[in-house]
Amino acid sequence: MEFRLKNDLAEIQLLAEAVEVFGEENGLPPKVVFQVNLALEELLTNTINYGYPQGGENELTVKLELKNGKDLIVEIRDDAFPFNPLEIEPPDTGQDIEARSIGGLGIHLVRQMMDEIEYCWENDHNVLVMRKHIKLA
């Protein structure tokens, strides 16, 4: 599946609906669909909010592919400002209410919910590839 969206946060819900359809067609567990949608939202929100300081309408591409029925590959490609989310410091999730901050929490959720994540800068594009191993019942 390939989905193109504009740099508008409201488009992420349309993507989420497309991912749900992909999940149903490919028999993915609902929990995996939830995790993939969460990872996509966290990463795309960062890119849409901070990746286009020049403004204007831009296009991001998301691809989903199920390999051998058990490896889900999720790719995000954009021409935003070069940014590797894997360089963000992990948050301290043990702090109490007063000390807690929200910085880094999004990418922390992504790391915990996906099995592998790779970033590269390729042909003037950010390319992030995530893998999720599917355990079918």
Added chain:
Amino acid sequence: MHIKDSKKDQATIVMIEGRLDSSNSGMLEKKITALLEAGETNFLFDFTAMDYISSAGLRVLLMAAKKSKANGGRVVLSALTENVKEVFDIAGFSSIFPIFATPGEALGSF
């Protein structure tokens, strides 16, 4: 996403339905800020009908908890669905928010 709020003796109940994400968390933030400014201190967020939350939603809940606590109140949660609970666990939020199985139990804690 839909937000419904109602006032009980012990707390303001905020019920969130649907998907709380980066495109609509600002709406919730405005609502909570208005309630805080109106003098509300205790909040119950009922998640019976909320099927999705991301860090944008967690950010608003953390803001609500910090401001409520500063005003002598607190924020409690009820009825987290399984996927939402996992997000709270991974974020370390399950240990900073009191979480109850039902809204009734949560209200009883005030």
